[in-house]
Amino acid sequence: MDQEKVNILLVDDQPAKLLAYEVILKDLGENLVIASSGREALEVLLKTEIAVILVDVCMPELDGFELAAMIREHPRFQKTAMIFISAIQVSDIDRLRGYEMGAVDYVPVPVVPEVLRAKIKVFAELYRKTRELERLNHELEDRVRARTAELESSTAKLRESEQRRSMAIAAGKMGSWDWDWVSGDWMWDEGQYRIFGVSAERFEVNPANVQALLHPDDVRKAIAEFNKGTRAYETEFRIVRPDGEVRWCVGTAAATVDESGRVVRVSGVTVDITERKRAEERQNLLAREVDHRAKNALALAQSIVRLTRADEVKDYVNAVEGRINALARVHTILSLSSWQGAELSRLIDEELAPYSLGDQIRLAGPEVQLLPATAQTLALALHELFTNSAKYGALSTRSGRLAIDWRVEDELLTLSWEESGGPLVMAPKSRGFGTRSLLASVESQLGGQAQFDWRAEGLLCRLEVPLTRRTATAGPGKFDTSGSAELQRASG
Structure with missing residues (x-):
């Protein structure tokens, strides 16, 4: 393979001498760089990597000694080889001065081509070998760093793995064991004792005692596998602790x-996965519960769509959207509580959110936690009251006022809805669809009562809802949300 060429700097103020040096050194096959003064040489050095400098001692402005001193002051060029060429006879003092300036050799004039080529070749090759060693050294350092990083990473992972194992054993989640298949002797570590709920001081590890803690169906499967010639076996199994608790484990043997x-010994690791099994059971239960609630919500939505009535398509769409949105709002509240229930005040606040009513509404009552089914049905009933009040009642005018009060006695919620200051009210001649839907939701679904007092100054409604009854889920035909939102009000 061809060697990489190096740069050789020729410094002399006489062009004829520079040309002579070029002719002499051309056969070396290196890159020859020319500088006709000391300052030009310095500029070249700052831009180019130089292996050897051939410099004339006698030059105007900046002679060879001064140039060498300036070169040596720069950290990059402190080891650069410099050969002085002198046309005059130099004394020992001059040679000593040159060596102090960093010269590595002297060449007298007239120059002997063979001698100059030999000296330049030696220092060029030395530069090349030095660079090769530096490159190899860098590569070696990189390999050492990479290998050190790998070892550190491997050590860290091993340490982390051991820490996890120690933590698992300390938490009673993992244990190891050894079973002499021939003699029947067992060896357990501390984690194994914890998993099985026994102590090393009181529990003797022998085949009879160990099998007494294993679920009989599971231990028979493992023995049968090894009798068939299986060399490695992994399975989930159950243990029955002395206190009667059943726990799930996964074992690898x-x-x-x-x-x-012939099998002579079986060794393995046991991991307690009881919590994982319970989590899986909870997840399956939650999936079934979500499916059940989704079907309930769809049944409510189906009832709303099927039973809503209106003379105009726009009125029908608005009525359906309003009731579906009310159902969605209460569903969000229940989801945030993991379907544990909903606060009555939160339901009222959600229904109030679309209106900018300022001080027109007064709320008073304790914190009341409603069951999910109760919250869903009551939210729709409140939606009917708010919608009708905003269209035809007290909330339809700036002068109208609404007071909502509630209390709880003997697990019975009593909610009072009192309107005033709105349009004059007359008792309806017959129940409108909104009235029937509200009655259906409170009485049929919640097992409560709804009473209406059509006072001229405003509607007074009283709702009584049991809090402990597990209400039936609304389905088609059970929850009448039909008709417009109108409660048959008439302005006089």
């Missing part, structure tokens, strides 16, 4: 065989 292929 590996068999050791003798020269004849």
Whole structure:
């Protein structure tokens, strides 16, 4: 492979001498760089990597000694080889001065081409080898750093793994064991004792005692596998602790065989996965619960769509959207509580959110936690009251006022809805669809009562809802949300 060329700097103020040096050194096959003064040489050095400098001692402005001193002051060029060429006879003092300035050799004039080429070649090759060693050294350092990083990473992972194992054993989640298949002797570590709920001081590890803690169906499967020639086995199994608690574990076992292929020893690791099993059961239960609630919500939505009535399509769409939105709002509230229930005040606040009513509404009552089914049905009933009040009642004018009060006695919620200051009210001649839907939701769904007092100054409604009854889920035909939102009000 061809060697990489190096740069050789020729410094002399006489062009003829520079040309002579070029002719002499051309056969070396290196890159020759020309500088006709000391300052030009310095500029070249700052821009180019130089292996050897051939410099004339006698130059105007900046002679060879001064140039060498300036070169050596720069950290990059402190080891650069410099050869002085002198046309005059130099004394020992001059040579000593040159060596102090960093010269590595002297060449007298007239120059002997063979001698100059030999000296330049030696220092160029030395520069090349030095650079090669530096490159190899960098590569070696990189390999050492990479290998050190790998070892540190491996050590860290091993340490982390051991810490996890120690934590698992300390928490009673993992244990290891060894079973002499021939003699029947067992060896357990501390984690194994914890998993099985026994102590090393009181529990003797022997086949009879160990099998007494294992679920009989599971231990028979494992023994049968090894009797068939299985060398490695992993399975989930159950243990029955002395206190009667059943726990799930996953076990990994590996068999050791003798020269004849007969199993002589079985070693393994046990991990307690009871919490994972319980989490899976909770997840399955939650999935079934979500499916059940989704069907309930769809049944409510189906009832709303099927039973809503209106003379105009726009009125029908608005009525359906309003009731579906009310159902969605209460569903969000229940989701945030993981379907544990909803606060009555939160339901009222959600229904009030679309209106900018300022001080027109007064609320008073204790914190009341409603069951999910109760919250869903009551939210729709409140939606009917708010919608009708905003269209035809007290909330339809700036002068109208609404007071909502509630209390709880003997697990019975009593809610009072009192309007005033709105349009004059007359008792309806018959129940409108809104009235029937509200009555259906409170009485049929919640097992409560709804009373209406059509006072001229404003509607007074009283709702009584049991809090402890598990209400039936609304389905088609059970929850009448039909008709417009109108409560048959008439302005006089």
